[in-house]
Amino acid sequence: MRLFLPLLRRRFIGEESVAAGEGSTLTNNPTWIIDPIDGTTNFVHRFPFVAVSIGFSVNKKMEFGIVYSCVEDKMYTGRKGKGAFCNGQKLQVSGQEDITKSLLVTELGSNRDPEVLKIVLSNMEKLLSIPIHGIRAVGTAAVNMCLVATGGADAYYEMGIHCWDMAGAGIIITEAGGVLLDVSGGPFDLMSRRIIAASSQTLGARLAKELQIIPLKRDDATN
Incomplete structure (x- = not known):
């Protein structure tokens, strides 16, 4: 926990912080970029696609990202140089060019x-x-x-x-x-x-x- 706490003390950017008057300028400082409810209209209507989105940036580059599709119970993760996964299964795009x-x-x-x-x-x-x-x-x-x-x-x-x-x-x-x-x-x-x-x-x-x-x-x- 002591190792994790310093990460939580980093800068935050999100819809709620911007609404509260904070800026959304991305700097080189370690920054959390968070949307606690992505799909707000879906949530209001109980349409079953709502997600929590978390990204972490250092030097204006994303280091890792997490998307949790709540109703589907699917956890998507990606970390720079380490691949992307959904509930532990490795992800690969289709590669379609046409x-x-x-x-x-x-x-x-x-x-x-x-x-x-x-x-x-x-x-x-x-x-x-x-x-x-x-x-x-x-x-x-x-x-x-x-x-x-x-x-x-x-x-x-x-x-x-x-x-x-x-x-x-x-x-x-x-x-x-x-x-x-x-x-x-x-x-x-x-x-x-x-x-x-x-x-x-x-x-x-x-x-x-x-x-x-x-x-x-x-x-x-x-x-």
């Missing part, structure tokens, strides 16, 4: 601005028209991302989520052999509020070419 053979996961999001909705629905229409195999959504970013890590889905994309939605699952995907990209196709930025998580670089880059980007305020924006 977008026409891909099952994607995403969300409609919570923003009901008509212009934003137009982009969200237009992106889905473009992807379905390629055509891809299909699109699924379970209502929690962390579980959606873990589905990519298991190989059950081939890629996930979303715009409008927050760093605490992605931090825990991101390293689980990369340790399972997947990749993280920005929706522009560039390097992934945890504070950008947008992500592509794919089973291969080829698939991620192809997906990025189809997406219209939604303008967003960054998590680390000062005002």
